[in-house]
Amino acid sequence: MLQDSVIPMIHLNIISLTQLCALFGSQMKERRSGSILNVGSIAGNQPTSYFASYAASKSYVLNYSLALRHELSPYNVHVTCVQPGYIRTAFDDNCNVVSEKYKKFSHKNGMTALAVAKCCVSSVLHKRSYVRAGLTNKIAAFVSGLIPRNFLAWILSISVRSMTK
């Protein structure tokens, strides 16, 4: 069954992001300068059961940003997508995560918001196309890219289920 929060989340992560990029992107294009930073997630690289819509919305953020980058770069407008892993914010509570085991895991393995913000600023200044925040997330994203998708979906469903039980 669809949770009440799913459609607003898709609206925020996909529709609002697209509208904002169109609005500010066209102004930047006109003045021939600007940078856009879109916040994705490493979840956007993989089919993540129990966060299925969220992860899929972040796949949109990555692919949309990569494509838009090529549309705007001839006008000196640079688009970057940052893909954080866990960050120590109120995210889990705002997502209605109830499992204390999961919350402890994400907190223990999370980066601080400041570290992610520094990564964001640096990636924009270096005009990167996309950046995975943090070494562990870089390695995890690299490894998950080597695993066949069906198998990866299965592994993730088991690991998330075991953490949220």
Ligand SMILES: NC(=O)c1ccc[n+]([C@@H]2O[C@H](COP(=O)([O-])OP(=O)(O)OC[C@H]3O[C@@H](n4cnc5c(N)ncnc54)[C@H](OP(=O)(O)O)[C@@H]3O)[C@@H](O)[C@H]2O)c1
């Ligand atoms: N935390 C993580 O582990 C993690 C991992 C990967 C990616 N991310 C991404 O990082 C970004 C920031 O997340 P966070 O960790 O800072 O989460 P958070 O602590 O839950 O904060 C969410 C932020 O989004 C705003 N927001 C929520 N609904 C909104 C709406 N309908 N319109 C406008 N603003 C809205 C909230 O504003 P109010 O405070 O005014 O409610 C709040 O500032 C998100 O894009 C998230 O997907 C987070």
